Amino acid sequence: MGATQLEEALPYRWAESSAGREACANDQRWLGGIVANAAPFSDWWAKARIVQLAYEPMYDADPAVYQGKADPRAIADALHNELKTHAQAFDWAQCQERYPGFCRLVDEEYVIKTLNHWKRREFTKAIGRNFEVYRYLGQEGKQGECGEWCTQNTFLVVSTASVSLAVERSLPNPKLFRPLFNVDELAEIIHQRNIRALTLRTHGYANPAGGFYKFLSDEANYLFAKPKPGGEPTDTLGEEHLYIGYHWPSEQPVFNRGLIRDSMSNLEILMKFLGSLLLLSFIPSVVLIGLTELAEKIDLVRDVGPQWHLAIAAGVFFLWLSLLMLLRSVVYQRDRYRAIHYGAPDLAEFFWRLDKSLKRLMLQDMGLPERDERVQLALKRSRKLVNLIGHSMGGLVLVNVLRVLSDRFGKDDQESNDDGLGDCLKLGKLILASPDIPLELLREGRNNYVRSAIRRCEQIYLMSSDRDIVLRYLSTLGNWFSEPSVEMSGLRLGNVFLPPNPEKEIQKTPRRKRRREQLKILLIRGAILTRQAVRPTSAYDLFENFSYLDCSKMKGVNAVALELNPFTAIPIDAINTFFYLTGRIDVHGGYFFTYTPTFKLLPFLMQVTAPSEEDVRHELDRFDERDTIRFLYRAIPTPGSVDIDTSVVESDEQSDIAIGSSEAP
Structure with missing residues (x-):
């Protein structure tokens, strides 16, 4: 002992x-x-x-x-x-x-x-610890298709929060996922095998645990598959790269036993809700009853008796009850709350503990005191690259994780080039697919809490679609009561799109102004009419840091070949809704179908450091044979790249760059 x-x-x-x-x-x-x-x-x-x-x-x-x-x-x-x-x-x-x-x-x-x-x-x-870590064991029947590193390099991180206090967690299938003892075991794997990069991918709204576990296994089988003859080395992931799925507590809308169990286990609170709603419904009921009595006195209607008064009161009550229960059953606000208050903090804790464990292992190897200057230099040189991929509401999770992990916040951090997520981790690419984030996030005065965090990313890629009806309509309804402004509830970052020929639109402007003027071509629509996504009062810097992939006409997310205009907007939405409800396409999540160009592009983005515009276009030409994706490379060049001529950059920086100037888009 x-x-x-x-x-x-x-x-x-x-x-x-x-x-x-x-x-x-x-x-x-x-x-x-x-x-x-x-x-x-x-x-x-x-x-x-x-x-x-x-x-x-x-x-x-x-x-x-x-x-x-x-x-x-x-x-x-x-x-x-x-x-x-x-x-x-x-x-x-x-x-x-x-x-x-x-x-x-x-x-x-x-x-x-x-x-x-x-x-x-x-x-x-x-x-x-508010999370668990699992290793992927492989999907039965697909081990032969999976590359050598599929089962060794695929992991799952799960928040330990349940969707409700009355509902138990759904644990991963033990035949597919084996739990690690704790995050220290994952750190030992990374340290012993000299893993150089980690890519973490998280889901969005209405993704229950079982479905996400299946998606992760399918994606891993593709990402670590054996390279095809004649392919590029970056078409699949190698032995020095980990792919990690993160599941935060999300639940199935409407047909969900947890919703009923949650209500039935809190009958007293349910009765309090019904009683309060009944009392509040008397206010419009009294007004309506008064109007009917007035109409009866002036002979507009006749025979309005007490039974009609009762019917009006009951109608108001049941109408309000139906609307409120519908909003609760679609679980949008429930998922949003869990994403911000459970998903983001638990993922931030995972990165914090992983960094702490990696640092402890490195200190043991070096045999030096922690405060030795040589230790800090060695830690910085050997940092592991962390790429983040967020879909829909998962983008909101990642933005808040970066906010939590960022060392400093606010506008005073604009000169910082530190990309660290601690001592042993550093930020790589941030890839947001149809993010359920207000467009206002990127504008001056609305983004101080994420500005310094987003600036730390090596590159940011936005995959969006003007035909994402889930994001444009359901998100508007779900956020109507929660966002500070109507525009924030109706204009989401995932609905930004590009005109049919973005290169020609950019070439119409003088070369000296092209960096900022190219943002004029970014568009967004409410239902029928489109508008510029970047307004003259917008701050430029965060918009310029994004590379835009307009996937509006890509297979998997769209079934209509029509170009968008005020006359085709509603027919496009109607047709895509039909194909979406019948399971032919996924207007909101089709970016991650393994046959789509966007998913085939992911291994390249995960592995190539700061790819140039030419590099990305080359990969898109390989995978997007029908040329359905419109691409706009970031306006601000990645440090060290040659994407924008130096003389143009210098002249542009010396021009009017004040926010709201006459040359602003």
């Missing part, structure tokens, strides 16, 4: 009193909830099981769970036996290979520390 000793002898017992019985019920409910919702054989699952095994089965406790072990070694052995029982087809050597963190760390010392945390009332802190 190590130096650590138990502070209270085993086995543990609850007091034989009414208070002890209550404490027993509370502890069993808490520990049972952890075991039921945690990944088996993960860090916090093991700690909860250790406490359960330490207590005697009192007050009708299950003796198979609470075994009253009298020795820490016996508890560790019991957990190892549970692993052997779980993995019946494997011997102990194979268990150690599949669950290395659990087998190595869960020993007598680990048990003692856990039990001491419990007795000191520090157990919540000891298990306090």
Whole structure:
């Protein structure tokens, strides 16, 4: 046994009193909830099981769970036996290979520390990680198609928050995903194999856990597939790259048992809601009743009796109830709340803990004190590149994650070129596919909280579509009561699009002004009419940092060949709605179908550092044979690139760059 000793002898017992019985019920409910919702054989699952095994089965406790072990070694052995029982087809050597963190760390010392945390009332802190990490095991029947690094380099990070207090989490299929013991195990994999880059991809609104796990496995099988003959090395990912899916708590709209369970488990609150709504409905009811009585007096209507008054009051109540319940059943605002308050903080914690673990491993290798200048230089030189891909509301998650992780905020950070996400990680590309983010985010006075964070990205790519009816209509309805202005609720970044010939539009302006004048061609529409996405009062810098991929006519997200104009706008939406509802296309999420040019472009963007405009166009020509994607490269060149002539840049920087000047778009 190590130096650590138990502070209270085993086995543990609850007091034989009414208070002890209550404490027993509370502890069993808490520990049972952890075991039921945690990944088996993960860090916090093991700690909860250790406490359960330490207590005697009192007050009708299950003796198979609470075994009253009298020795820490016996508890560790019991957990190892549970692993052997779980993995019946494997011997102990194979268990150690599949669950290395659990087998190595869960020993007598680990048990003692856990039990001491419990007795000191520090157990919540000891298990306090708001995410879990899994490794992809491969999809049955597709292992042969998958490249060598598919199962070794694909991981899943899951927020431990559930969609509701009344609904348990949906854990990944153990046949497809194996839980890591904790984030330290992932850091060891990255460090030992000298992984150079990580790409994290997250989902958007209305993506329940099971569906996202399947999407991730399909994407991994494609991204790590064996290169095709005659292809480019960047067509698939290699051994030095990790692909990580992140799932934050999102739920299925309408047909969702969790919605009913959530209401039925809180009947008192439900009745309070109904009572408040009934009282408020009296206000318009009284007004309508007064109008009908007035109409009766002047002989506009006749025979308006009390029964009609009751019908009016009931009609107002049920109309309001139907609308409010509909808004709740589409779960848009619920998902938005969870994205901001659960998804973003939990992902930020993942990066923070991963960076901390990588730093600890590097310090061990170097054998130098942390404050040594050589350590800081070595850490900066060996930083791992982090690319971020966010779809729909997932873009909002990533923007808020960057906000949390950014070292400094606000306009005073404009001169900073630090791209670090800590000591061992640095930002690469930010790819936003149909982001459910207000266009106002990029404008002066509305983006101080993300300006410094977004500036740290190597490059930013926006994949958008003017035909994204989900984003344009449903998002407007869902954000109508929450956004500060009507324009913010109706104009989303994912609906920005380009004219049919963006290159010709840019060439119409003098070369000296081209950097800023090219932003005039960015368009956006409400329903029928279009307008410039960048107005004269806009700040330029964030718009100029984006590279725009207009996917409005790309296969997978569109089924109409018509060009957009005021006469075709509504027919285009109607036809695409039909094909969307019948499952032929996905107007909002088709960017990630593995056959689409946008998805085929992802490995290239993940691996090539600061690609030039020519490089990106070359890849688009390879994958987009029908020339359906319109491309506008960033106006501000990436540092070190040669995309824009130096003399043009210098002359442009010396021109009128003040926000709101006469030369502003």
